[in-house]
Amino acid sequence: MDRYDEAREWIKYSDNDLTAANQLITHHPVQVEIVCYLCQQSAEKVLKAFWVYQGVQPPKTHDLNLLVAECMKFDEKFKDLTDECIRLNVYSSQPRYPFGLDLINEDMRTAIKDCNKVNEFAKSLIIPKVDEAKDTPTKPHS
Numbered sequence: 001m002d003r004y005d006e007a008r009e010w011i012k013y014s015d016n017d018l019t020a021a022n023q024l025i026t027h028h029p030v031q032v033e034i035v036c037y038l039c040q041q042s043a044e045k046v047l048k049a050f051w052v053y054q055g056v057q058p059p060k061t062h063d064l065n066l067l068v069a070e071c072m073k074f075d076e077k078f079k080d081l082t083d084e085c086i087r088l089n090v091y092s093s094q095p096r097y098p099f100g101l102d103l104i105n106e107d108m109r110t111a112i113k114d115c116n117k118v119n120e121f122a123k124s125l126i127i128p129k130v131d132e133a134k135d136t137p138t139k140p141h142s
Contacts, residue, residue, distance in 0.1 A: 003055050007126055010049030017042035018115055025108070032103045039115035040064065040091035043084070046122045047071055053126045062092035071122075081121060084114035 001009070021038035024031055040062070047067040048058035054074050061067065064085035071078040088111060 003052055007049045007053040010045050010052055011123060011126065014042045014045035014049065014119060017045065018119060021112060021115070025112075030105065030108070032105060032108045035108045036088075036091040036103055036111040039111040040088045043088050043115050043118040044092070046119045047085075049126055050074070050122045064089040064092070075125060078121075081118050084117050087111070088114050088118070 017038045021035045021042065024035050024038070043064055044062055044067065047064065050071050051058040051067070058067065065082075068078050068081050068085040091111065
């Protein structure tokens, strides 16, 4: 699998997490903690997709602050996602355990908004270029 296919795979998993988060909003009672966790996971995967697109294997970490800081080395515009990553970062593990965080619906709405911003930005830098690379015929070796 080349880096383009691998980046697409990371994006697919990121999209799945965000889709699940949006579906859970419609269930009652809303599982705010799970929605926030899925938003963090989606942002993590799309940032890792950007790394893979750059030809770098991402570290095994859930730390969005680290991931976005490393993305800035490739494109400084990622600094515009710093606040979103700081907010989402707290959802990487705490919501999955009892007595972790007291989350309310506003936290969930902010998490969805932040996740959408991270996803839209990162995907705008990856998908057009991945599609372009796939559409460019390769020259046969002579």
